[in-house]
Amino acid sequence: MFKGPKNFRPRKFRDAQEAFAAIQEIYNANIAYLRNSFGDFANGKIPSGRITACYPYIKITVETANRADTRLSYGFVPKPGEYYTTVTRPDLFDHYFREQLRLLLINHKEPVEIGVSETPIPIHFALGEEFHLEQDLTQQQIETLPFLFNQPDLELMDDEIPNGTYNPRHGDPAPLALFRAPRVDLSIMRLRHYTGTVARHFQNYVIYTNYQFYIDQFVRICHEIMSPTDDPELRRERAQYSAFVEPGNKVTINKNLSNAGEEEAAGKPLSRMPQMPAFHLKRPDGSGITMINIGVGPSNAKTITDHVAVLRPHAWVMLGHCAGLRNSQSLGDYVLAHGYLREDNVLYRDLHPSIPLPALSEIQLALEKAVEQVTGLRGYDLKKIMRTGTVATVDDRNWELRPQLRQNLRLSQSRAIALDMESGTIAANGFRFRVPYGTLLCVSDKPLHGQLKLPGMADKFYRDRVDQHLQIGLLTMAMLRETGSAKLHSRKLRSFNEVAFQ
Helix, strand or coil, X not given: CCCCCCCCCXXXXXXXXXXXXXXXXXXXXXXXXXXXXXXXXXXXXXXXXXXXXXXXXXEEEECCCCCCCCCCCCCCCCCCEEEEEECCCCCCCHHHHXXXXXXXXHHHCCCEEEEEEEEECCHHHHHCCCCCCCCCCCHHHHHHHHHHECCCCHHHCCCHHHHCCCCCCCCCCEECCCCCHHHHHHHHHHHHHHHCCCHHHCCCEEEEECCHHHHHHHHHHHHHHHCCCCXXXXXXXXXXXXXXXXXXXXEEECCCCCCCCXXXXXXXXXXCCCCCCEEEEECCCCCCEEEEECCCCHHHHHHHHHHHHHHCCCEEEEEEEEEECCCCXXXXXXXEEEEEEEECXXXXXXXXXXXXXXXXXXXXXXHHHXXXXXXXXXXXXXXXCEXXXXXXXXXXXXXXXXXXXXXXXXXXXXXXXXXXXXXXXXXXXXXXXXXXXXXXXXXXXXXXXXXXXXXXXXXXXXXXXXXXXXXHHHHHHHHHHHHCHHHHCCHHHCCCCCCCCC
């Protein structure tokens, strides 16, 4: 009872799989020690001293940092030196860790070191996102807990590295990844809270929307994909997806597969939906589609992208409704954002609105091509229903009530063609966290031209346009998957002294 965690000495590896196995061994042993110790504590066995176990670390020392292939956007360090990061949840990040380690070893010909860090694993994170720590503890045990087990430390969970404001002290190693282990663990816990699903179900291609109508249609399509069919071509198309997961972790396996690699589960029925429910159309390799209803407003948009970012998705796209600002636009027209006027007021401390967000060609081309294929319009004719330009993102849903002269001047000077409350925030956090981003909106009202969003008009618009818009989004994600993650993670998203991990 209460023996200390196993002593692991640092080891160096030139094989990515062996290095990953060492991470697994350290993490699993330390998590087991903490969980067993907590179980004893919950059963009334009080330890004589503090119970501590720490995260694994990855470290590499590079003598020369010549990059053989200048086309690469990640997988290498920018200059000679020592680089280091703590890591967590090898069960979730198995493919990710192996790939990042493989690239480091290829690009630098130096071994990576795996060992035990000095960063304690908080007991809340050790128990996992589906465990309610205090539910079976007495009041006395709850009060004693912080003196015996490590608690989350906010000083280790900031975003200084992705924000570019982190300056290592003299002699300390430079960061190897954007997020330290405690920050990742916090977001994994928060994702469960906000979306109603655990992190292992999230896929690498994420669609955000601000309307439940899109979610309803996505759910219908996904259940259809999971249902059996006698059509060989349709069965082959559906068989690329293994399962569909809904809030409460309700898993529906694909009936077209003999072995989907998933277990059918009813999940825990939810008495109410979470704040930002997530739905996952899963593929065995994680390259499926996650769709999240983020609700309305930039605060929600920042909150969810802050946490999804730690999962290192390959792309995220905003599909939603907007106000059309040009008289030439019609209700139901599409807006492909090439730029953003950011007046959301939630990211100005992390990424000032004066910093431009580049349009990412791979995302833009996929969105435009998907609009062409779904609508059947090509070239110059596409301009009849789609406009590219600047999208203004604001934090006031009643923006129409501001004085017209002051408001219209700002929108006109920026050449904005549409206005919403989420797209600029999602794009900015994509830029900040190095996640490829894009926006395709649909005009649902034109307040500056007398067409306000009113109940009857809105209902008709939703019925007529939502299905087509969602089909465009799903096709876009399929195209991006074919492009491949290595090409999607653009050099446009990388800073001067960038971390090696994607």
